Amino acid sequence: MGERVFFAIAAFGVIASAVGVITLRNPFRAAVALIVSLLSVAMIFLLQRAPFVAMIQVIVYAGAVVVLFLFVIAYLGDKPPAVGPDPLARYQVLAWLVIIGLGIEGFLALGNSRLPGIRANPFQVSDIGSPKAIGHAFLDSFVAEFEGTSLVLLVAAVGAVLLARRAVLGERGR
């Protein structure tokens, strides 16, 4: 019973804060709602026997990524961007149609799934989520992916520096 109560609390946190992220007008408040959402997802990861991923979620996501967001929000100032009436307002109904259609599709797919044990209590798991297991998996089976992530991070860092440089040069070094 305990796990299901834990799941209910985390799921409520995830959904409530996700609604906050997509409805709050103030970017600062939306970013804080995102922190709550990410921490709730970390709770879900703990429940799924993935303590290492949960830890990385808290440190990298709720820590570094959201701090980056808050830093840019603070840099850009609190004033809302000056916008008039939405020129694409009449297309919003299409967005809702897509959401409702995908929701029905996912509901049917989940309801008709024949995957064994998908709706039953989960099986026992061995040690798959500890740092040791993740490290072994990364260095034994997924070395190419491991190196690929380093390359992605390097490209992102170089790209960010180039973007900032061009922006400064565009203002003649101001």
Place this chain on the structure above:
Amino acid sequence: MLIGTLSTHHQATGVPLSWYLALSGIMFLLGLLGVLTRRNPLLLLLAVELMLNASNITLVGFSRYWNVSDGQIFALVVMVVAAAEVVIGLGLIVAVYRQRLALDVDALSRLKG
């Protein structure tokens, strides 16, 4: 290993995989709704983060279901890609802002055919 001991004696009250999938689907749709309806690029990036996290819940859930680490590795790679995407996205937003343009994705339509 608090989490490990919680599960060993009694598996009768665990959370089924379908619950995780349902939660992930709801979170993904909320993020998609945000991406489709928001106009501020900053808030659009926040909604993209929601979608990426929803996919991570599914990946780790199936990792637990099949009793292998592969899904968790995939989730970690997704996190790296998300971090890179945030860096580039925020760099673009700051560059747009410094050009004195409005922070509105609908206004940035010079490349429209």
